[in-house]
Amino acid sequence: MSRIEANPHPFPHDGLSRSTTALVVVDMQRDFLEPEGYFGALGYDPQGCRAALPGAAALLGAARAAGLFVVHTRQGYRPDLMDLPAHKAWRTAHNGAPIGAPGPLGRLLVRDEPGWQIVPELAPIEGEAVIDKSGNGAFYDTDLDTVLRVRGIRHLIVCGITTDCCVHCTIREANDRGYHCLLVSDACGSGDSKAHEAAVYLMTVEGGVLGATATVSDVRAALSAPGLAA
Amino acid sequence: MSRIEANPHPFPHDGLSRSTTALVVVDMQRDFLEPEGYFGALGYDPQGCRAALPGAAALLGAARAAGLFVVHTRQGYRPDLMDLPAHKAWRTAHNGAPIGAPGPLGRLLVRDEPGWQIVPELAPIEGEAVIDKSGNGAFYDTDLDTVLRVRGIRHLIVCGITTDCCVHCTIREANDRGYHCLLVSDACGSGDSKAHEAAVYLMTVEGGVLGATATVSDVRAALSAPGLAA
Amino acid sequence: MSRIEANPHPFPHDGLSRSTTALVVVDMQRDFLEPEGYFGALGYDPQGCRAALPGAAALLGAARAAGLFVVHTRQGYRPDLMDLPAHKAWRTAHNGAPIGAPGPLGRLLVRDEPGWQIVPELAPIEGEAVIDKSGNGAFYDTDLDTVLRVRGIRHLIVCGITTDCCVHCTIREANDRGYHCLLVSDACGSGDSKAHEAAVYLMTVEGGVLGATATVSDVRAALSAPGLAA
Amino acid sequence: MSRIEANPHPFPHDGLSRSTTALVVVDMQRDFLEPEGYFGALGYDPQGCRAALPGAAALLGAARAAGLFVVHTRQGYRPDLMDLPAHKAWRTAHNGAPIGAPGPLGRLLVRDEPGWQIVPELAPIEGEAVIDKSGNGAFYDTDLDTVLRVRGIRHLIVCGITTDCCVHCTIREANDRGYHCLLVSDACGSGDSKAHEAAVYLMTVEGGVLGATATVSDVRAALSAPGLAA
Numbered sequence: 047m048s049r050i051e052a053n054p055h056p057f058p059h060d061g062l063s064r065s066t067t068a069l070v071v072v073d074m075q076r077d078f079l080e081p082e083g084y085f086g087a088l089g090y091d092p093q094g095c096r097a098a099l100p101g102a103a104a105l106l107g108a109a110r111a112a113g114l115f116v117v118h119t120r121q122g123y124r125p126d127l128m129d130l131p132a133h134k135a136w137r138t139a140h141n142g143a144p145i146g147a148p149g150p151l152g153r154l155l156v157r158d159e160p161g162w163q164i165v166p167e168l169a170p171i172e173g174e175a176v177i178d179k180s181g182n183g184a185f186y187d188t189d190l191d192t193v194l195r196v197r198g199i200r201h202l203i204v205c206g207i208t209t210d211c212c213v214h215c216t217i218r219e220a221n222d223r224g225y226h227c228l229l230v231s232d233a234c235g236s237g238d239s240k241a242h243e244a245a246v247y248l249m250t251v252e253g254g255v256l257g258a259t260a261t262v263s264d265v266r267a268a269l270s271a272p273g274l275a276a
Numbered sequence: 277m278s279r280i281e282a283n284p285h286p287f288p289h290d291g292l293s294r295s296t297t298a299l300v301v302v303d304m305q306r307d308f309l310e311p312e313g314y315f316g317a318l319g320y321d322p323q324g325c326r327a328a329l330p331g332a333a334a335l336l337g338a339a340r341a342a343g344l345f346v347v348h349t350r351q352g353y354r355p356d357l358m359d360l361p362a363h364k365a366w367r368t369a370h371n372g373a374p375i376g377a378p379g380p381l382g383r384l385l386v387r388d389e390p391g392w393q394i395v396p397e398l399a400p401i402e403g404e405a406v407i408d409k410s411g412n413g414a415f416y417d418t419d420l421d422t423v424l425r426v427r428g429i430r431h432l433i434v435c436g437i438t439t440d441c442c443v444h445c446t447i448r449e450a451n452d453r454g455y456h457c458l459l460v461s462d463a464c465g466s467g468d469s470k471a472h473e474a475a476v477y478l479m480t481v482e483g484g485v486l487g488a489t490a491t492v493s494d495v496r497a498a499l500s501a502p503g504l505a506a
Numbered sequence: 507m508s509r510i511e512a513n514p515h516p517f518p519h520d521g522l523s524r525s526t527t528a529l530v531v532v533d534m535q536r537d538f539l540e541p542e543g544y545f546g547a548l549g550y551d552p553q554g555c556r557a558a559l560p561g562a563a564a565l566l567g568a569a570r571a572a573g574l575f576v577v578h579t580r581q582g583y584r585p586d587l588m589d590l591p592a593h594k595a596w597r598t599a600h601n602g603a604p605i606g607a608p609g610p611l612g613r614l615l616v617r618d619e620p621g622w623q624i625v626p627e628l629a630p631i632e633g634e635a636v637i638d639k640s641g642n643g644a645f646y647d648t649d650l651d652t653v654l655r656v657r658g659i660r661h662l663i664v665c666g667i668t669t670d671c672c673v674h675c676t677i678r679e680a681n682d683r684g685y686h687c688l689l690v691s692d693a694c695g696s697g698d699s700k701a702h703e704a705a706v707y708l709m710t711v712e713g714g715v716l717g718a719t720a721t722v723s724d725v726r727a728a729l730s731a732p733g734l735a736a
Numbered sequence: 737m738s739r740i741e742a743n744p745h746p747f748p749h750d751g752l753s754r755s756t757t758a759l760v761v762v763d764m765q766r767d768f769l770e771p772e773g774y775f776g777a778l779g780y781d782p783q784g785c786r787a788a789l790p791g792a793a794a795l796l797g798a799a800r801a802a803g804l805f806v807v808h809t810r811q812g813y814r815p816d817l818m819d820l821p822a823h824k825a826w827r828t829a830h831n832g833a834p835i836g837a838p839g840p841l842g843r844l845l846v847r848d849e850p851g852w853q854i855v856p857e858l859a860p861i862e863g864e865a866v867i868d869k870s871g872n873g874a875f876y877d878t879d880l881d882t883v884l885r886v887r888g889i890r891h892l893i894v895c896g897i898t899t900d901c902c903v904h905c906t907i908r909e910a911n912d913r914g915y916h917c918l919l920v921s922d923a924c925g926s927g928d929s930k931a932h933e934a935a936v937y938l939m940t941v942e943g944g945v946l947g948a949t950a951t952v953s954d955v956r957a958a959l960s961a962p963g964l965a966a
Binding site for chain 3: 192
């Protein structure tokens with residue numbers, strides 16, 4: 047039985063196999079990764095998020111090579127903002143970067159705008175799922191659970207941005223739904239480096255109550271080892 | 277319009293009122309707070325969680341005095357463990373404290389056992405909701421959203437344990453569902469003090485993307501101020 | 507591959523097996539089956555619902571003998587009615603049988619009252635799940651999906667009352683969640699016989715878009731045939 | 737207080753108002769309404785569904801004139817069918833019209849194909865919501881509940897096709913979520929006229945346990961009466 051040597055426990059509990067494991071790449075969109083996007087409007091230096099790019103690209107390559115199912119998530123609101131709760135509208139206005147306001151990459155956090163696109167180096171290919179969500183958690187109001195269930199997926203390797211917000215929200219929802227989760231620390235990033243560190247640390251406490259964490263190198267080694275189960 | 281001076285933004289966005297705000301007290305159960313319970317079996321010193329007790333008691337008193345609706349959550353599995361996902365069974369066994377194993381306070385994390393009880397100093401009273409959950413998030417597989425919606429609640433003041441796990445999971449689910457959330461830092465606790473600090477910090481980043489944080493004293497001041505809206 | 511000869515298609519599509527099939531017995535409670543209960547207060551003759559009793563008992567016996575997993579659902583509101591939506595409170599008051607009003611079997615449709623109990627001839631036994639719900643659909647606000655998923659159940663044989671309301675609501679929710687469903691017509695009943703007939707008929711249209719329907723005799727034959735898959 | 741005189745009780749319980757009521761138009765797509773679509777491939781005469789067209793158009797016009805919020809639902813699977821549960825794939829193949837198979841209006845029941853389009857006479861206009869769903873119920877795996885909640889909608893007037901399947905599934909989900917529902921009988925239709933009649937009848941039993949039913953004329957009268965509440 048092959049497993050990834052993760053912290054604080056090996057992943058997945060019942061052995062790695064191609065058919066039961068998916069890679070989930072969270073919100074690698076221009077709005078978060080380019081200086082002209084939403085995070086830039088909020089005053090964040092994009093480098094904290096961009097730090098996830100090389101790791102996420104390597105992980106995506108390894109997952110594709112190993113034949114894992116791949117899911118990309120993408121955050122964005124309807125153009126008329128009818129799915130935007132009042133408190134989120136207020137908060138982003140209060141912070142000076144209101145959802146829906148115009149910017150160099152189009153309207154902030156709105157579907158179909160340039161800023162909403164996944165960055166080209168991680169662009170989804172045929173056979174991969176793209177999950178459009180307006181919430182932080184990728185299970186909320188989406189068909190992610192259905193897509194995974196139809197395929198018999200039970201284990202998720204998760205990377206993307208931000209470690210502290212959408213990556214963690216998605217892992218927490220998945221964990222309660224019965225998916226064993228692995229956060230890949232050097233394929234995640236955040237506009238706030240201390241928040242990234244905090245979110246990685248939270249994967250290690252209480253015996254891994256939310257799952258476990260490993261590095262890109264750990265995951266690649268396991269995915270490319272001979273004898274990966276079907 | 278009255279608001280609590282919270283970090284990084286005031287709470288709630290549209291003004292504090294008795295009828296739209298609930299206090300949520302998360303998992304203040306003997307299994308987590310007493311040395312003979314589940315956390316003790318896992319090797320945690322109970323002091324990290326017990327640190328939440330005085331603050332939570334003060335907050336509960338203030339919420340009752342102000343006439344807020346109060347929700348208590350309670351984690352526990354069915355006695356036959358038919359709601360226990362495989363990876364959680366494996367993890368807790370791997371950690372030496374399997375869910376369902378016998379202990380001084382009864383079977384670990386099982387409903388109706390002594391360890392599952394809410395500690396006496398925070399015992400629910402008539403008119404308060406008790407939400408039984410097996411997941412970490414209090415919305416998963418429960419009627420919490422229905423109970424809040426029936427009553428017109430839109431804002432949640434959240435305390436309890438652990439800050440990093442069930443408190444954060446519940447806040448993250450609530451936030452996506454349209455509830456503005458406030459984590460009361462000194463009425464929360466964790467078996468791991470660094471995890472507590474990390475989880476409080478995560479409330480403050482990205483302009484308060486998950487909500488905001490304040491202290492018991494901040495909340496009490498606002499709840500007891502003259503002119504709290506109905 | 508063994509299948510039940512159902513209308514309009516055989517059930518389940520991929521073959522009957524003990525480990526992937528559950529029997530769901532819906533709401534066989536005194537409030538609906540005894541003349542002093544909620545349905546009686548609403549003016550219904552209990553015979554329409556009681557017509558389901560012999561079939562449901564035979565089906566339950568056959569499922570137990572075959573080793574199927576059994577789920578019982580039970581409808582009832584919290585004693586303080588905090589989970590009762592406004593329109594349901596209004597409707598039942600308008601109809602002269604308000605949820606929560608006192609009756610010979612205790613408060614109407616309230617948990618822990620005598621009327622809320624499952625009738626003795628169908629009482630759950632150890633190892634069977636009881637799902638408490640306030641909605642008509644047994645998946646809404648409950649852990650039913652989790653319980654079925656943990657066990658690998660994918661096919662549901664459904665009986666109980668009322669055919670038109672809670673049986674149909676549960677089948678419709680299950681069908682979207684990926685469960686193939688079979689309504690057992692002579693183990694279902696309703697206070698309104700025309701509604702029962704209508705609800706059975708709806709299982710047969712559009713090629714079985716909601717599942718299929720069969721009789722107790724059909725199901726018993728398949729469950730007791732030699733060679734039922736594990 | 738204005739209400740629609742419906743059967744078996746007036747709608748909505750607490751009075752009709754523009755801001756709390758939405759019109760939901762279910763699945764008025766070419767695949768169901770044109771002879772070359774999915775229903776035609778299944779062998780249904782489209783007239784049963786087309787019977788809903790004049791009523792739905794009149795209702796949509798009245799709702800727009802009155803300023804109600806309008807929701808259109810649209811059924812269709814992802815082009816790679818990764819959201820299609822196994823039993824639905826099997827059933828539609830068994831019935832000779834497999835989801836995803838080519839047809840004169842494009843691949844059956846697949847998003848972005850010509851058959852998936854809403855018919856021109858009911859085309860959504862700016863400010864109206866379009867809910868894409870793969871399930872029969874419009875709440876399953878969609879943001880419909882969020883969209884309605886953000887806007888404060890509590891009452892739904894529902895029309896479309898088919899009365900027995902997607903209209904009923906949507907009403908049943910809505911009803912449990914606290915929305916008072918009205919099925920507009922002559923603005924609904926089905927490939928099977930007996931199923932249509934059955935589904936309308938089911939709205940009238942048990943005191944309107946799923947809501948109530950009225951005609952287009954009843955609804956138009958109420959919507960155009962002077963003094964409709966804001």
